[in-house]
Amino acid sequence: MGLKLTYMDGQTPLDPEQLNGLKIKTIHSQQQLNEFEQTNINEALKWLNAKSKLKIVISEEFIIQLHKRMFGMVWKWAGQFRRVETNIGIDWTKIAIELKLLVDDTNFWVEHQSYMPEEIAIRFKHRLVSIHCFPNGNGRHSRIMADLIVLQVFGLNKFSWGQYSLVENSEQRKLYLYALKQADNGNFSELMKFARS
Numbered sequence: 001m002g003l004k005l006t007y008m009d010g011q012t013p014l015d016p017e018q019l020n021g022l023k024i025k026t027i028h029s030q031q032q033l034n035e036f037e038q039t040n041i042n043e044a045l046k047w048l049n050a051k052s053k054l055k056i057v058i059s060e061e062f063i064i065q066l067h068k069r070m071f072g073m074v075w076k077w078a079g080q081f082r083r084v085e086t087n088i089g090i091d092w093t094k095i096a097i098e099l100k101l102l103v104d105d106t107n108f109w110v111e112h113q114s115y116m117p118e119e120i121a122i123r124f125k126h127r128l129v130s131i132h133c134f135p136n137g138n139g140r141h142s143r144i145m146a147d148l149i150v151l152q153v154f155g156l157n158k159f160s161w162g163q164y165s166l167v168e169n170s171e172q173r174k175l176y177l178y179a180l181k182q183a184d185n186g187n188f189s190e191l192m193k194f195a196r197s
């Protein structure tokens with residue numbers, strides 16, 4: 001079928017087996033793929049709005065369910081943990097245990113107010129995307145998770161993430177990747193600033 005995808009800096013390329021998981025066989029370009037994924041993500045956002053009366057729980061179950069809601073119309077492996085190594089992300093065999101540790105740590109931070117609310121959301125987001133649970137979509141998924149934490153756990157406004165789509169190669173995306181690299185070194189202030197820019 002010849003689907004040609006172009007990869008930017010800071011993206012995880014898909015391997016052939018994952019590409020086989022494409023549910024919509026009429027997709028032939030990166031742009032079409034981005035559009036279908038965005039439509040699917042919009043459906044997930046509607047679902048989240050509809051259930052916004054329920055306070056989200058930071059749990060493995062919810063994290064998996066959200067990924068499935070965001071990408072399940074496009075990819076067969078939505079909501080399933082990665083089983084291959086990727087350029088970003090930990091050894092895939094450690095995903096389940098690292099995700100559990102992250103969930104436990106984050107709930108502890110919330111309960112004990114270990115950091116300011118926004119810092120909790122950003123630390124969570126960065127560790128989540130660094131684990132890289134899924135074959136793809138981890139960046140978009142982690143940003144929505146961070147939005148949900150500030151909004152629903154702390155009652156603050158959602159983040160703006162530079163106000164532009166970070167899916168395209170842009171100046172905003174460069175700033176975002178710079179901030180992520182700072183966070184890789186344990187400095188979260190740039191990512192917190194970017195999230196509110």
Ligand SMILES: Nc1ncnc2c1ncn2[C@@H]1O[C@H](COP(=O)(O)OP(=O)(O)O)[C@@H](O)[C@H]1O
Binds near residue numbers: 088129138177
């Ligand atoms: N150095 C880094 N440290 C942490 N996260 C990173 C780094 N570089 C890129 N990322 C994250 O990985 C994401 C790419 O992973 P991917 O699964 O392709 O997500 P998506 O398809 O939503 O862009 C980027 O959007 C970014 O959030």
Ligand SMILES: [Mg+2]
Binds near residue numbers: 011
């Ligand atoms: Mg990607």
